[in-house]
Amino acid sequence: MINSLALLSASCGVLLFFHRRVLTYLRYFQQEEYNGQRFLAWFWRYRAFDRRGSVICLLTLLVTGGLTVIAPTSLTLLGWLLGAGALAWIAWREDDPRKTGKVTLKITQRARRIWYTASGLFLGVVLVMTILWWLTVSNGYLPFYWLIVLLLIQCSPFLLILANRILAPYERGIQQSFRAEACTVLAKVDPTVIGITGSYGKTSTKTILGALLDTVAPTFWSPGSINTEMGLVREIRERLKTGYRFAIIEMGAYGIGSIRKLCNLTPPQVGVITYVGVMHLERFGSQEAIYQAKSELAQAVPESGILVCNGDNPGARRMAAEYPKARTLLYGLNPEDAQLDCWMSDIAITVAGTQFVIHWDGQAYPGTTPLLGQPMLSNLLAAFTTACALGAHPTALIAATRNLSPPAHRLELRQQYGALVIDDSYNSNPVGFAEALAILGQLPGRRKLLITPGMIELGELQESENRRLATLAATVCDLVLVVGETNAKAFAEGLQAGGAGADRAQFFPHRESARAYLEKTVAEGDVILWENDLPDIYEDQPSF
Amino acid sequence: MEIDPNLTQVAVLFGGRSTEHEVSVITGLEIVGALDVRKYQAIPVYIAQDGSWYAGPELADKAFYSRLPQALLEGTQVTLLPNAQNQGLTILADSLTLSERVSGKKQSRTIPVDIFIPAFHGSYGEDGCMQGLLEMADVAYVGSGVLASALSMNKAQCKQLLHAGGVPVLPWATVNREDWRRDPVAARDVVLATTGTDQFPLFVKPCNLGSSIGIASATDAAALDAALEQVFRFDEVALIEPQVVAITEINVSVMRGAEIHPSVVERPLSKSGVLTYQDKYGSSGKGKKGQQRTGSIADAERRIDPKDVPDEIKAQAQAMAVQAFQLIDCAGVARIDFIFDQTQNVLFMNEINPIPGSMSYYLWENSTPPLTYTALLSEIIDSALTRKAIKDASQRDSGLRVLFP
Numbered sequence: 011m012i013n014s015l016a017l018l019s020a021s022c023g024v025l026l027f028f029h030r031r032v033l034t035y036l037r038y039f040q041q042e043e044y045n046g047q048r049f050l051a052w053f054w055r056y057r058a059f060d061r062r063g064s065v066i067c068l069l070t071l072l073v074t075g076g077l078t079v080i081a082p083t084s085l086t087l088l089g090w091l092l093g094a095g096a097l098a099w100i101a102w103r104e105d106d107p108r109k110t111g112k113v114t115l116k117i118t119q120r121a122r123r124i125w126y127t128a129s130g131l132f133l134g135v136v137l138v139m140t141i142l143w144w145l146t147v148s149n150g151y152l153p154f155y156w157l158i159v160l161l162l163i164q165c166s167p168f169l170l171i172l173a174n175r176i177l178a179p180y181e182r183g184i185q186q187s188f189r190a191e192a193c194t195v196l197a198k199v200d201p202t203v204i205g206i207t208g209s210y211g212k213t214s215t216k217t218i219l220g221a222l223l224d225t226v227a228p229t230f231w232s233p234g235s236i237n238t239e240m241g242l243v244r245e246i247r248e249r250l251k252t253g254y255r256f257a258i259i260e261m262g263a264y265g266i267g268s269i270r271k272l273c274n275l276t277p278p279q280v281g282v283i284t285y286v287g288v289m290h291l292e293r294f295g296s297q298e299a300i301y302q303a304k305s306e307l308a309q310a311v312p313e314s315g316i317l318v319c320n321g322d323n324p325g326a327r328r329m330a331a332e333y334p335k336a337r338t339l340l341y342g343l344n345p346e347d348a349q350l351d352c353w354m355s356d357i358a359i360t361v362a363g364t365q366f367v368i369h370w371d372g373q374a375y376p377g378t379t380p381l382l383g384q385p386m387l388s389n390l391l392a393a394f395t396t397a398c399a400l401g402a403h404p405t406a407l408i409a410a411t412r413n414l415s416p417p418a419h420r421l422e423l424r425q426q427y428g429a430l431v432i433d434d435s436y437n438s439n440p441v442g443f444a445e446a447l448a449i450l451g452q453l454p455g456r457r458k459l460l461i462t463p464g465m466i467e468l469g470e471l472q473e474s475e476n477r478r479l480a481t482l483a484a485t486v487c488d489l490v491l492v493v494g495e496t497n498a499k500a501f502a503e504g505l506q507a508g509g510a511g512a513d514r515a516q517f518f519p520h521r522e523s524a525r526a527y528l529e530k531t532v533a534e535g536d537v538i539l540w541e542n543d544l545p546d547i548y549e550d551q552p553s554f
Numbered sequence: 555m556e557i558d559p560n561l562t563q564v565a566v567l568f569g570g571r572s573t574e575h576e577v578s579v580i581t582g583l584e585i586v587g588a589l590d591v592r593k594y595q596a597i598p599v600y601i602a603q604d605g606s607w608y609a610g611p612e613l614a615d616k617a618f619y620s621r622l623p624q625a626l627l628e629g630t631q632v633t634l635l636p637n638a639q640n641q642g643l644t645i646l647a648d649s650l651t652l653s654e655r656v657s658g659k660k661q662s663r664t665i666p667v668d669i670f671i672p673a674f675h676g677s678y679g680e681d682g683c684m685q686g687l688l689e690m691a692d693v694a695y696v697g698s699g700v701l702a703s704a705l706s707m708n709k710a711q712c713k714q715l716l717h718a719g720g721v722p723v724l725p726w727a728t729v730n731r732e733d734w735r736r737d738p739v740a741a742r743d744v745v746l747a748t749t750g751t752d753q754f755p756l757f758v759k760p761c762n763l764g765s766s767i768g769i770a771s772a773t774d775a776a777a778l779d780a781a782l783e784q785v786f787r788f789d790e791v792a793l794i795e796p797q798v799v800a801i802t803e804i805n806v807s808v809m810r811g812a813e814i815h816p817s818v819v820e821r822p823l824s825k826s827g828v829l830t831y832q833d834k835y836g837s838s839g840k841g842k843k844g845q846q847r848t849g850s851i852a853d854a855e856r857r858i859d860p861k862d863v864p865d866e867i868k869a870q871a872q873a874m875a876v877q878a879f880q881l882i883d884c885a886g887v888a889r890i891d892f893i894f895d896q897t898q899n900v901l902f903m904n905e906i907n908p909i910p911g912s913m914s915y916y917l918w919e920n921s922t923p924p925l926t927y928t929a930l931l932s933e934i935i936d937s938a939l940t941r942k943a944i945k946d947a948s949q950r951d952s953g954l955r956v957l958f959p
Contacts (some may be wrong), residue, residue, distance in 0.1 A: 409776075
């Protein structure tokens with residue numbers, strides 16, 4: 011009786027634990043597009059083994075094992091119950107991946123099917139193991155059941171892959187019918203399809219182009235960064251309605267052939283190449299492979315179509331030369347470059363955003379936009395060039411450009427505490443940080459303030475890069491507020507090296523204290539740069 | 555709901571498919587609460603944002619709307635059919651009674667209604683659309699008819715009519731989306747060549763939206779372009795007016811009961827000089843400390859019968875308000891908003907709201923003689939019932955049975 015209770019409690023605990031934990035894994039499985047290989051690669055890269063659950067299992071094994079030898083069985087049962095309770099407690103405390111994190115888990119029908127199948131499999135295995143154990147194992151060895159539990163917990167990510175394999179034929183059938191339905195919808199609505207790809211800037215370019223083309227005719231674009239086949243199939247089925255004249259499709263290159271697949275789904279008449287870079291080099295193997303993967307879009311655009319390429323990027327430029335269309339257009343931020351069809355000059359940063367002059371078709375169009383930073387201006391040029399090529403009036407586009415809003419927390423200008431705030435808190439990398447500092451330097455203001463925890467996830471470059479940027483910040487800022495311990499030392503050294511003494515640098519243990527200090531010291535006319543401030547910056551490192 | 559045959563059944567319609575949906579809920583619930591219980595039985599009718607209609611006593615509870623959309627499952631779905639003989643709300647068949655379910659026989663059941671009070675603000679409710687449906691259904695309803703409602707809500711057409719009728723309005727220009735899309739430079743040049751809108755600063759407004767949404771000011775050509783582009787996201791036509799710098803806004807309500815007469819003058823207060831959506835409906839109540847934010851326009855900050863506006867201007871506003879009300883041929887209660895240019899000492903009519911927020915009862919309560927909300931509603935209901943009776947009595951069937959005798 012005691013044994014059965016013990017086993018029952020343990021199996022309930024592990025089932026609860028699994029049901030929540032598997033969701034956390036499912037989020038990454040989904041981000042890797044349910045690709046088992048890539049999911050496993052992610053698993054090894056982050057060493058995403060379970061730790062908490064396993065520790066509980068081992069502890070319980072020791073405790074119950076010891077108790078079995080020296081104490082009455084009822085006390086042993088308490089050990090079992092505590093172990094099971096601890097597992098349940100961890101499950102209860104586990105962050106909900108559907109609600110937290112930069113990229114949340116979307117419970118689609120497919121995700122739910124995988125989740126339930128995996129849970130079903132797990133339930134089956136636990137049942138079989140428990141009954142076997144119950145029937146065969148003698149009292150003294152009963153606590154070793156916790157080793158089994160540990161093993162099962164460690165197997166949970168693989169169960170997801172297994173569940174996905176089992177469901178594969180069924181999923182293929184469903185996907186085929188969904189895909190066919192999306193094709194029918196697209197053929198009926200028959201919009202001009204604009205495909206966008208690139209290592210950087212495709213989501214921003216899509217959003218800006220959407221806002222600009224919407225001034226010409228109703229325009230469809232997928233929200234966020236949906237850029238996979240099934241994601242697009244879903245968007246098209248649910249949201250593409252009669253009346254849309256343009257459809258902007260963001261195309262993600264996940265390997266050779268993935269863009270070709272998207273181009274078969276939504277054959278583009280216009281292609282936009284924002285950047286051919288080295289992002290995801292490990293996935294492609296070589297830079298040439300990255301180029302090949304992205305050039306599938308240029309190949310898919312018909313001879314009579316339009317190809318718009320970033321003239322500042324050699325890879326995109328090469329694509330324009332290799333796959334010329336009826337209209338092949340180059341855009342760029344370098345006005346000296348005579349070969350550009352659309353370029354920007356006279357860039358000045360003001361409190362209202364960026365002032366610029368766009369040159370297109372022999373005319374100069376001065377304008378203003380709330381968007382800040384070279385990368386965003388490059389995306390704006392890509393969108394402007396494409397919209398012009400599709401027949402929009404440049405003056406109307408300039409007007410729409412003024413109404414654009416930057417993506418949240420990415421070089422967003424706003425008024426706060428009577429001061430001007432540049433909110434760049436979304437994330438930070440050395441290039442972006444330097445860009446933000448340059449903007450801070452150019453904006454007119456009484457004092458320039460920087461508040462930042464520094465950059466993270468830079469591996470062995472972490473200290474040197476933070477030191478370097480701190481030195482750069484010292485040349486721009488009147489006061490630097492450094493948050494947290496992580497980069498405090500590097501910043502102290504870097505600021506010192508840049509000539510910012512103790513009077514121009516303040517260190518705070520956490521955000522709240524820095525914020526409180528800022529609210530006290532800030533005065534009208536100050537300019538504040540929030541760099542990399544959101545609390546979820548540490549989230550990309552999963553903990554299990 | 556138990557129907558008392560001795561009482562006039564009054565359906566109060568609110569919600570609707572406009573951006574001012576929530577404000578309309580407030581106005582509607584206020585009316586339900588203010589109706590004279592000795593004479594009327596209120597039937598709250600809520601039109602959800604998706605356009606479906608609900609009726610039932612539970613809709614009179616404000617808490618209901620905090621539980622949307624789940625709360626809708628408790629409501630009874632109804633509709634108003636455009637057939638002229640129904641004289642009430644038809645209960646939709648998907649909410650069957652138990653006996654109907656058992657017998658499998660569904661009957662179309664109706665909630666009898668004697669008169670409707672549209673309490674909508676903005677599109678589809680205040681602009682003649684709903685009034686058209688009520689006309690088709692051949693029922694009595696409070697307030698302006700189809701044409702007056704439509705005219706009131708189209709700023710450009712309204713100004714045209716008032717201007718022709720001799721009511722002073724600010725000079726204006728309009729731009730159509732199509733023209734702008736074809737040639738923005740030419741469209742902008744037309745605006746800047748129009749007398750009155752040839753100088754900055756200018757205001758750009760959506761021609762057909764009632765609320766302050768989409769309104770932008772422009773201080774140069776680039777800002778004008780951007781403001782136009784912004785407006786065309788909401789409306790097909792943009793209205794451009796000069797921005798009066800030294801401005802006092804004053805409002806007057808006009809009512810058509812036994813006769814047409816104006817209310818006391820109010821001066822709405824706002825920090826920015828332009829009433830924003832927030833000023834109108836949002837975080838107001840600062841003047842009434844400790845009071846919870848109700849969202850009712852009745853609780854916005856204002857000065858009734860302001861001392862800083864000259865008496866002759868107030869009298870002029872009241873006279874002009876009545877004139878405008880008559881020109882447009884409004885009914886029920888309307889609120890007419892004026893712009894008083896302090897530098898030139900001139901009054902311009904700005905816009906007319908055929909269904910003003912809270913029915914402007916806060917003005918009538920402070921008029922001489924004071925009129926309570928309850929009395930105000932009784933008066934406009936009586937007047938609407940009389941109008942319907944007169945209309946029913948007029949001969950409209952002549953000409954029938956001629957071609958097919």
